[in-house]
Amino acid sequence: MKHLRIDTEYLLDILLKLLFTPSPAGYTDRVVHLICEELERLDVPFELTRRGAIRATLKGENERPNKAIVAHIDTLGAMVKALKPNGRLQLVPIGHWNSRFAEGARCTLFTDIGQHRGTILPLKASGHTFGPEIDKQEGGWDHVEFRIDERVFELQDLLHLGVHVGDFVAIDTSPEVTATGFINARHLDDKAGAALLMAAVKAVKENDVRLPVDCHPLFTISEEVGSGASAALHKDVAEMLTIDNGTTAPGQNSSEFGSTICMADMSGPFDYHLTHRIIQICQEFQIPHQRDVFKYYRSDSAAALEAGNDVRTALVTFGIDASHGYERIHQEALESVAELVAIYMQSPPLYARDRFEMGPRAGFPTVPG
Template identity: 80%
Template sequence: MKLPAIDSNYLVDILLKLLFTPSPSGYTDRVVHLVCEELERLGVPFELTRRGAIRATLKGRVSQPDRAVVAHIDTLGAMVKGLKENGRLQLVPVGHWNARFAEGARATLFTDTGQLRGTILPMKASGHTFGPEIDNQPGGWDHVEFRIDSRVSDLNGLLRLGVHVGDFLAIDTCPEITDTGFINARHLDDKAGAAVLLATIEAVQRECPDLPVDCHPLFTISEEVGSGASAALHQDVAEMLTIDNGTTAPGQNSSEFGVTIAMADQSGPFDYHLTHRVIQLCQEFSIPHQRDVFRYYRSDSAAALEAGNDVRTALVTFGVDASHGYERIHLDALESLARLVGVYMQAPPLFSRDRYEMGPRAGFPTQPG
């Protein structure tokens, strides 16, 4: 095994392409095509589920017990709940995020016939009109509306524009990369994880293609609404490493630098042996890392297990400040994470008996104690 050299320019370039491709959960076809085109360019075979989850294959010397590495390409967003008499739109969120992060956001409305631009605003948006009432008005999705950038001021105008209940809104990502290496944008969860996975694939294909066992990069399309990897796994996958965001907030041990390894989330502990294999790889290859536990968090790993997959799961993350808001990460975490995923792809399988769904006691591991 060796540390692959990650092409940082490629990583940032593909991240920006992902960020500029709208993909709220339920409206992900465009980003699916983008990732498929990139896999074709890299020469990686893949197949799609009916709804568009991507299952790629990096061939190894043997096919079992094979592994998967997963990132999700769907994001938060919104949907039209109602058409208002004042020509504006009532919204509901797609995914779980607070309306205070939506106030003032620019967005694209996708109708049956085209796209319309606009802004999400609180009901009282003019300080010159409402004065202190702006600060006292309640928050929440029932107290914001979407203002379309068209000459429309009533319900009939909305109907003429072809707006319907159930139309999707994609929130502008507004990315900015500073000369200090910080990346600010919406939807870094988990566009940054998908960029890490693609950058790792590029590096492994270029530098260390002789993998010990088949590895299946997966790109899921419904993680933000809970189903995620529930329907994208190959049935013989024994290990699944999920790439997603960590939360750098008070009371957490995550960091915007290095790799943050999740020991547990609200769904429970991750697989002990796979998690400690990841920690061991960080230690062996001097990849900076820290451990954390997330209380209000779930990922593709939970979706895979809840769907009945008997698979070992672990979660490795890049630290995100203001997760599900206007997020910030650092390039250092993305590069560290890509190096870790690269050596993990080269590592031997955890246990040879894992090639069987059911087996004898012989070869079953024991935790220290």
């Protein structure tokens, strides 16, 4: 195993391309094509599931037991719940996010025949009209509406535009990269993960690294609504490393710098042996890292296990401030996680017996105690 240089310019470029490609869960075809085009450019073979999850393959010296590394390319968003008499739209969220982060957001509405720009606003949005009432109104998705940037004043105007219940709304990401290395945007969860995974793939390809076993970069399309990596795996995968965001908030041990290894989330502990292999790599190659536990969090790993895949899972994260809101990360964390991922791709499988779904006791590991 060797430390590979990550092309940070490429990482940032692909991240911005992803951020400017709308992909709320359920409306992900455009971003799927973007990733596929990039994999083709890097000469990495891949397959698609029926709905568009991507399974790429970096060939190794052995086919099994192989490993997968997963990031998701779907995001939060909204959907039209009702057309209102005043020409505005009632919304419901796609994925779990608070409406206070939606208030004031610029958005794109996708109808069957076109797209329209607009803004999500609280029901009482004008201080000049409602005065102190705007500070007293209730929060929640029932108390916001979508104002479309068209000449619409009543429900009939919306119908003439071709607006329907169930139309998708994508939230502008509004990215900004500062001179100090901070990246601010919506949907860094998990487009930053997808970008750093692509950067790690590029590093492995350009350095012509020989991998011990097949490695499958996966890009899932429904993590924000729970199903995530439930469909893109195959039975030869013994280890799966998930890349996602870590929450840098009071009471958490995550950081916007280095790699954060998640030991457990709301679905339970991650695989002891794979998690400690990831920690060992960080220690051996001097990758800054910390450990954390997330109480209100689940990822592609949970979806894979709940779908019946008997696979060892681990979760490595880049620290995000204000997750599921207007998020902030630091480029240093993306570099650290990409370096870690590129080294993990080169690592041998944890246990030879893992090439079989079922086997004898011989070769089965034990935890220290």
